[in-house]
Amino acid sequence: MKKVFLLFVLVLCLKVSAQEVVYLSTEDFLTKVCDVTKGEWNYIGGTPCVIDFYATWCGPCRQLSPIMEELAKEYKGKVVFYKVDIDKEKNIAAVFGIHSIPTLFFCGKGEQPKVAQGFRPKEMLKQVIEKELLKKMKNEN
Numbered sequence: 001m002k003k004v005f006l007l008f009v010l011v012l013c014l015k016v017s018a019q020e021v022v023y024l025s026t027e028d029f030l031t032k033v034c035d036v037t038k039g040e041w042n043y044i045g046g047t048p049c050v051i052d053f054y055a056t057w058c059g060p061c062r063q064l065s066p067i068m069e070e071l072a073k074e075y076k077g078k079v080v081f082y083k084v085d086i087d088k089e090k091n092i093a094a095v096f097g098i099h100s101i102p103t104l105f106f107c108g109k110g111e112q113p114k115v116a117q118g119f120r121p122k123e124m125l126k127q128v129i130e131k132e133l134l135k136k137m138k139n140e141n
Contacts, residue, residue, distance in 0.1 A: 021052075021065075021072050021081045026089050033082065033107070036095045043107045048133035049080040050125075051105040051113075053098045055087050060119035061102045067122045071129070079133055106132050 024032065033051065034043055043049070052068055054061035065083075072081040086093035086101060096105075104120070105113035106128055114132050 021068050021083050023083050023085070024051075024089070024092075026092050029082075029084065029089070029092050036092070041112055043109055043111070043113070045080060045107070046109070047078070047080050048106075048108045048129075049082055050129065050133075051082045051084060051107065053084050053086050053093060053096070053101055053103040053105070055085065055101055057087075058101050063119055064102050067125065070122065071125060074126075075129065079129055108133050 022028075022032075030036065032045060033049065034041055050068070050071070052061075052064065054064070056062075068081050068083065071079075075081075084092055086098055096103075100117045102117070102119060104116045104125075106116070107113045114128065116128065120128075
């Protein structure tokens with residue numbers, strides 16, 4: 001019985017240690033991404049991020065969700081992946097004029113976010129991440 005319990009704890013710890021997509025409330029967005037109450041974009045995170053503005057009823061958003069999870073694991077420690085439910089966080093969606101979903105923001109430090117609307121395949125997202133977030137970060141160092 002102890003062996004089964006220890007195996008369960010080990011599996012649980014491994015699952016928790018793998019980076020997952022972080023779901024943001026408005027409060028979280030203001031403290032982790034950008035304090036939009038100041039009237040201008042200023043990404044406050046230390047690591048580049050991808051923000052997926054989505055809705056639970058949106059077909060393309062549901063297609064994108066597992067891809068975001070895969071990318072979060074592949075880019076663990078290099079890029080943070082966030083999701084904002086536009087039905088729950090209407091104020092954030094309104095501030096950025098999100099009308100089409102999914103809408104993705106690719107955010108690097110000190111830059112305006114690059115925006116992509118609609119479903120994108122994984123390889124295309126990886127190209128944008130490499131070019132717009134990671135390559136620029138390497139050039140700064």
